[in-house]
Amino acid sequence: MAAAIEELLAALSGSGDPIEELRTLKTAALALPLSALRERGPQLRLGGIFSLMDVADREQTALCVAILERFFQALEPIHIARTYNEELRRGLYHTDDSVKLLAISQVGRIVECPEAITAILNSLDLLKQIILCIGGDKISVAKEAIKSLSKIAHTTSGLDVLFGTNLLTDLKSVMTISDIVRYRVYELLVEISSVSAESLDFCVKSGILPQLLEELTGDDVLLRVTCTETVTMLAGSLHGRQYLAQQGILDKISNMILGADSDPFSGLYLPGLVKFFGNLAIMDSPQQICEHYPAFLTKVFDMVEGHENTLIGVAVDTLGVLGSTIEGKQVLQKTGIRFNNVCRRIGQHAKNAPTELRVRCLDSISSLMFLPLDEHTDDLLAMSESWFKCLSPHPMELFQSMATQPFPELHCGALKVLTAVANQPWAQKMMIDSPGFIEYVIDRSVDPDKDSKDAKFELVKALVNSKTSMEVLGNQHYLRLRAYLREGPYYVKAVSTVAVEGSE
Template sequence: MATAGKISTLLDSLSNSNDQIAVLESLNTLLSVTRPQELSQIAPNVSFDVVFDCLSSENEEQVQLACSTLSKFLLACDSSLILRSFQGELINWLSHSKTAVRRLGLDQLSNVVKTNEETLAGYPDVVFQLSQCLADERLEVAQKAGVILASLGKSTPGLSVLFSDPLKKCLNQVMMQSDPIRFRVYKMIIDMSCMSTVAMEKCAESGILRQLVGEMQRDDILVQLNCLEMLSDLAQEEHGLAYLDKQGIVRRFEDMMSELQTNPLANFLLPGLMKFFGGLARFHPKEVCGKFNKFTHTVFENVDGGDHTLQGVAIDTVGFIGSTVEGKLALEKLGSSMDNCLQKFGNIIRNSMSELRTRTLQAVTSLVMLPVESQTTELLKLTERWFLRLCPKPFEVIWNITRQPFIDIRHDCYRLLQALALQPWGQKLMNETAGFHEFMLDRSTESSREGKEAKYEIIKTLAVSPTIIEVFGRPFYVRIMEYCNQGAFYVRAQADVAFEEG
């Protein structure tokens, strides 16, 4: 019997069966082994209404099986067809008493918006019910609903339906239920605002974004902490940063940095404040590092602090600021503060626990990374001086770590070596280190896929460098090119066997 016939037979037997669970299991198995292309041809010609009915069962196992069966069936249907044909069912599923059914509805809508987010905008009743899911008792349901709703911000029709009067009223009613639920709506609004200036303007016009900014005035440290985290995300986008500056929130955060000494609870806000100003410095490093002295002082102070959480954030922040050319120049103007910070970085790399060493290596990589197109004489001297400031013989320290059996930190060292391989002074350090040539060309030093790929990135960087022959000489260049052309996973023994058999 053809697959379509088998599916129809099982569906026909389901409503009258004394063991619906067994039938659903058979149907589920059959759908699992049917090729997607074949199932997409069968789906439009078969009615699964009898499976829909199983969702109202009180038997949890039966509901789970029905959800699994419908998920496979609907996956084979065109996304626009799902909304057009099952609009009523989707609305019912989103408000269903069982979590599995609500997840089923959300999964279908998630597939729809991945294909085309504008499609959902044509069904405001579905969007209305989806908005209600933000108040769901299950966080996983609420979060997924928020992600789907935020995706509406990618299109003009999506923004129009979400901020229509009925939907705005619905969101306001949802927000009134509790603080946690209100912040779920804020999270959705922030995610949407980050997408574009147009989306952010719509969010501001709705009043919800301004309401979030206003929450910072509440005398509740946990509320402020949540607000700060979300507004920091918005500050990562240039249009978001401009909005926050216009609202006076940047000045408010600067004042909060000054209040840390007198308000012990304010220390809970410090990681978020550093993240916020670090994001600000990404776009305006000169202004931030020159104007917000309290911020730079706090960051450098915590690089060597006793609180590992704050220390990690401070390390990340320095690396984040120094990831751009403008940021490098701004940090350099801080003089001895930056020099002391680099020495602390070197001490952490040599002596601290694994996580801090990893974050510091990543920060140093950002600081010394300098693409060829940005390599002026001034900047090359800067990155070289910063690297040498870390500790005595910093290249030997990094190279020694690459030969230790700790995979994660070794890979971070490889990424730092790749940054050095871009620059003539870095290549000279490599060339002057005894055994480095042999180490780089020896494929046996790495056994994992990730390790082979990380090492190969250094090889590729050297291969395309305009200074490799000048620094290393032609014989090494020839061997590097051979390694590069053979790829990351070349095994000479296998190649020789294949050649002999041929």
């Protein structure tokens, strides 16, 4: 088969209408195992396929791209760099975006190879063309260009080439094409900054990163929204967060949250600011962030108690993230009656809001209520019980009724909440005191689909694995739950039939 591949490649050079030969070659290349292609790959001459893409025939170009993608899978990056550097460079000028994507993706492979990256770093014209691709109309091409360029930043030599040559001028020139392209370049710089403190330093000295931070507090509200998302990405690394703190960005965002009430357009950017601090709290310390920037938590509470569903959803999500850690739960508990009122509102939203928001509330509640078995202190158990009781006058009945509804998202969301509290003795007592609850749990007929059966099984597993469930639920109920767990989520009880003489 490998010999046939070589014959098919040779036949392409003399063909006046190569479409049929390309189809045959594509079929043969896809049929041949990669291991066989790797053995013969370095001996194959693929230059002719590149030349066949120089015609305005979309089918011919698509066939060439598919064949090259297959062959390149079998070739080492260093071989591609040494043999097809010029072809890749020409591919970046091609009018067909699929050819550009092929070339850029191979450059991305090459720069990840220490032995091959020099071939790319020495090709400034090639790198310039990739930078220009960031400004193109096709978002997939721009994304691939950003991806490949960011990989270069994993080496000091790559950083030197990107920021110490005329390529930096090319980057700044591309930024002037439009607001959209400028933020693509910001995205590239943020990805590069996340690699290391050294790469962050290069991005700061380029002047592009400080320009991004200036736009965060600019007058253009729509740009501020995009800027907030990008700055949130920058906060994903420790050195990135330290830089933002040193530049006073955290204080500026806190002040923007404080001033949101007087800004009629704050609804556009406020969700991004809240998400920013929510992510920051989880990555660093919930207590530290909430104490240093009290406006954040106050605004989250206000949003939950407001009437704008979009803001309610963001706030509920944020509380779920914040309350997923023990430290975050303790921070919320310190707010006292204010958080009890917030819990009450979340419970109301879970019961009465549109379905999408109800599901988000259920997810948040399950995060807030869950306590790992090794964190069952008296204080934490009392805290989760008090929060649960704030959700509704009859919380166990509320979630049980939601778990029997025909809507899969609500059904599974309610089961997730019950699973979150199932290992806690106070919740087990509520369950056993709720008429028909255990019967509902072991009744497989009320779970209409796979997701529901899986969610019910997780509830049973949490109950059985709890150290207190046998004592609280009683031996009979415990044994029935253990039998359910042993049988698995999809068990169907066999029904025997007895034939009666004369029956049809």
